[in-house]
Amino acid sequence: MSRMTQPLSILHSVFGYPAFRPPQDQVIDTLMAGGDALVLMPTGGGKSLCYQVPAIALPGTGIVVSPLIALMQDQVAALRQAGVAAAFLNSSLSAEEAREVIRRLLAGELDLLYVAPERLVQESMLDLLERVQINLFAIDEAHCVSQWGHDFRPEYIRLEVLHQRFPAVPRIALTATADEATRREIRRRLDLDQARAFISGFDRPNIRYRIAEGSGGSRERLLRFIRDEHPGEAGIVYCLSRKRVDEIAAWLAAQGLDALPYHAGLSQEQRETNQRRFLNEEGVIVVATIAFGMGIDKPNVRFVAHLNLPKSIEAYYQETGRAGRDGLPADAWMLYGLQDVITLRQMMEGSEADEQFKRIERHKLDAMLGLCEMTGCRRQALLTYFGDPEPEPCGNCDNCLTPPETWDATVAAQKALSCVHRTGQRFGVNYLVDVLLGKDDERIRRFGHDRISTFGIGTELSVAAWRGLFRQLIARGLLAVDAEGHGGLRLAERARPVLQGKEQLWLRKELPAAKRSTRGRQAAAMAGVDAELWEALRRKRRELAEEQGVPPYAVFHDATLMELVARRPASLWEMATISGIGSHKLETYGETFLDLLADYPRDGAARPDASETQQETLTLFKAGMTVAQIAAHRSLRESTVYGHLAEAVARGEVPLAEVVELDEAEIERIGAMIELQEGGRLKAVFDALEGRYDYGVLRCIRAARLPANSS
Ligand code: ADP
Numbered sequence: 001m002s003r004m005t006q007p008l009s010i011l012h013s014v015f016g017y018p019a020f021r022p023p024q025d026q027v028i029d030t031l032m033a034g035g036d037a038l039v040l041m042p043t044g045g046g047k048s049l050c051y052q053v054p055a056i057a058l059p060g061t062g063i064v065v066s067p068l069i070a071l072m073q074d075q076v077a078a079l080r081q082a083g084v085a086a087a088f089l090n091s092s093l094s095a096e097e098a099r100e101v102i103r104r105l106l107a108g109e110l111d112l113l114y115v116a117p118e119r120l121v122q123e124s125m126l127d128l129l130e131r132v133q134i135n136l137f138a139i140d141e142a143h144c145v146s147q148w149g150h151d152f153r154p155e156y157i158r159l160e161v162l163h164q165r166f167p168a169v170p171r172i173a174l175t176a177t178a179d180e181a182t183r184r185e186i187r188r189r190l191d192l193d194q195a196r197a198f199i200s201g202f203d204r205p206n207i208r209y210r211i212a213e214g215s216g217g218s219r220e221r222l223l224r225f226i227r228d229e230h231p232g233e234a235g236i237v238y239c240l241s242r243k244r245v246d247e248i249a250a251w252l253a254a255q256g257l258d259a260l261p262y263h264a265g266l267s268q269e270q271r272e273t274n275q276r277r278f279l280n281e282e283g284v285i286v287v288a289t290i291a292f293g294m295g296i297d298k299p300n301v302r303f304v305a306h307l308n309l310p311k312s313i314e315a316y317y318q319e320t321g322r323a324g325r326d327g328l329p330a331d332a333w334m335l336y337g338l339q340d341v342i343t344l345r346q347m348m349e350g351s352e353a354d355e356q357f358k359r360i361e362r363h364k365l366d367a368m369l370g371l372c373e374m375t376g377c378r379r380q381a382l383l384t385y386f387g388d389p390e391p392e393p394c395g396n397c398d399n400c401l402t403p404p405e406t407w408d409a410t411v412a413a414q415k416a417l418s419c420v421h422r423t424g425q426r427f428g429v430n431y432l433v434d435v436l437l438g439k440d441d442e443r444i445r446r447f448g449h450d451r452i453s454t455f456g457i458g459t460e461l462s463v464a465a466w467r468g469l470f471r472q473l474i475a476r477g478l479l480a481v482d483a484e485g486h487g488g489l490r491l492a493e494r495a496r497p498v499l500q501g502k503e504q505l506w507l508r509k510e511l512p513a514a515k516r517s518t519r520g521r522q523a524a525a526m527a528g529v530d531a532e533l534w535e536a537l538r539r540k541r542r543e544l545a546e547e548q549g550v551p552p553y554a555v556f557h558d559a560t561l562m563e564l565v566a567r568r569p570a571s572l573w574e575m576a577t578i579s580g581i582g583s584h585k586l587e588t589y590g591e592t593f594l595d596l597l598a599d600y601p602r603d604g605a606a607r608p609d610a611s612e613t614q615q616e617t618l619t620l621f622k623a624g625m626t627v628a629q630i631a632a633h634r635s636l637r638e639s640t641v642y643g644h645l646a647e648a649v650a651r652g653e654v655p656l657a658e659v660v661e662l663d664e665a666e667i668e669r670i671g672a673m674i675e676l677q678e679g680g681r682l683k684a685v686f687d688a689l690e691g692r693y694d695y696g697v698l699r700c701i702r703a704a705r706l707p708a709n710s711s
């Protein structure tokens with residue numbers, strides 16, 4: 001195929017998207033000009049388009065190296081839906097199917113060919129590629145080249161041969177997880193010294209981070225979380241052991257949820273079936289060890305739950321990053337407890353690795369524990385950890401939404417630490433708590449610990465409170481766990497200043513489980529005809545996907561369906577302007593969906609005053625998008641979106657608390673200030689608050705108090 005089309009027109013006509021997200025356009029320009037690129041973008045950032053668009057635009061075929069079969073199949077299915085000539089070569093093909101792909105490659109019929117790394121570096125494959133026109137090499141998941149990372153793949157190192165054999169072909173390496181050192185390694189090993197780097201921030205603003213301490217009742221809390229916040233939605237639950245995975249999956253299934261296990265102990269066949277169901281159906285929950293996830297490209301995973309503590313922030317971020325690739329609101333929810341902390345500390349101490357390696361691991365675990373115990377913004381901590389400069393508190397994590405209280409735990413900590421000291425630095429938490437509470441116990445008497453000074457000096461706290469305190473002392477490294485695995489605790493160097501009274505210790509206050517709910521914005525479920533239409537669209541999508549054996553999101557993403565509900569296009573022409581509908585999809589599905597839309601005319605009577613544009617904002621908002629997302633999605637300013645919502649607030653259609661995420665006292669304070677102004681004028685209030693709140697937010701607050709003034 002020899003043609004040369006502009007990237008932007010490909011974005012419009014093939015993918016149906018209105019604009020590139022920076023830096024996609026710059027990456028594409030670099031490749032089209034023959035240069036190499038190193039792209040670091042968060043999951044869901046839009047890495048694929050960076051090589052798909054130029055591969056389509058330039059004459060010849062783009063070769064994509066991808067480590068996972070499932071990922072290749074997914075991408076190829078999605079490309080074909082968009083009308084792109086794409087194929088893959090990997091071990092899942094029969095000899096005959098592979099021959100057909102090669103025939104198409106040689107005939108110049110393919111825009112994109114996905115190849116497994118071990119196949120790409122075979123001599124026969126390289127010879128084959130020399131006979132065709134290659135327009136670029138894309139190396140996906142490029143961090144797999146790093147020996148230090150957890151995804152190391154030896155075949156990746158051999159990819160340097162690409163540059164030797166095809167020096168003139170531009171190459172692009174892409175990854176979502178690479179610290180400074182890994183980036184250097186990618187450059188060195190893949191011969192990418194000259195590559196232009198595109199490093200985007202790591203932020204995933206649509207993911208809400210929540211970490212709660214949980215001892216006991218964790219599966220009930222998990223169930224409540226799923227039922228209350230994600231009924232019928234897809235999610236992943238991570239557990240540490242296979243046994244626990246089986247247990248939790250079976251239990252959730254017994255509660256009526258569509259939950260499936262996934263771990264290395266299952267047969268290959270069982271794993272594939274479960275993974276396929278997760279990808280191809282809606283609302284499946286996979287309970288898994290970390291073996292599940294890499295290469296899971298499903299865009300509408302609405303939550304990732306951890307019932308155990310990951311070993312490092314890198315692992316946590318990668319695992320939680322599988323939620324919300326489509327940019328719509330998603331939850332990263334974790335429960336962790338005393339036993340997690342002890343187990344991980346023990347694993348580390350008992351490991352046979354050399355001292356330097358252990359030091360790094362210990363440091364990583366410290367950072368992870370620090371994230372759990374902190375009282376400030378979690379996202380800020382995550383982004384700082386990954387080197388993003390000066391992030392602001394996010395307003396979308398548990399600590400921002402419900403700031404935790406702290407208490408002066410200095411005296412309690414001194415009691416706990418001296419109890420460890422006086423009992424000889426070899427007992428575990430349960431025993432120590434019994435001593436502190438002065439329990440009548442045969443073992444305590446046998447050791448003579450009923451006669452030491454710390455016996456019974458801790459009756460002011462409950463068992464749970466002491467366990468929580470010990471957890472935090474271990475997490476903060478004031479207490480060390482023995483290497484033998486009995487859970488015995490000893491004092492660490494860091495305990496000294498606290499014991500000597502030179503340092504105070506302020507800790508998170510533990511709230512009873514029920515209280516630690518995160519009040520925040522939930523999708524306020526669409527109602528009436530909108531809800532019926534939404535369900536009908538999803539049914540139709542599923543039907544079409546099943547017919548073709550592709551996942552539903554390959555047909556249309558959720559965001560595209562939401563926009564169909566919001567805009568109710570009445571012609572193909574209007575439909576073409578919806579994000580995610582390119583010309584091929586319009587041709588394939590347009591009529592079908594138009595027919596369906598015609599059966600669900602908008603319930604006009606319900607909201608006589610709402611203009612169409614307000615209506616659209618409102619529908620997207622009710623479907624769960626945040627103000628920022630609606631603004632980005634519709635290319636409007638946030639204040640405009642707030643303006644639309646203010647009208648809905650004034651009409652009483654949307655509760656104010658859902659629109660502005662401020663606590664009640666703050667809303668009350670601002671509201672009172674507004675009422676004091678003549679005619680509710682906002683300028684003076686805006687200034688008095690030093691511009692901290694958008695005019696749009698003020699307008700919404702005014703709308704709730706002085707409805708008449710809102711328009
Ligand atoms: P990554 O590989 O970086 O995790 P993807 O390439 O899978 O991300 O893209 C994430 C999602 O964003 C996909 O659904 C993709 O279609 C969408 N997307 C990418 N670029 C754009 C764009 N310019 N406009 C709208 N949507 C986009």
Ligand code: ZN
Pocket residue numbers: 376377378379380393394395396397398399400
């Ligand atoms: Zn935050």
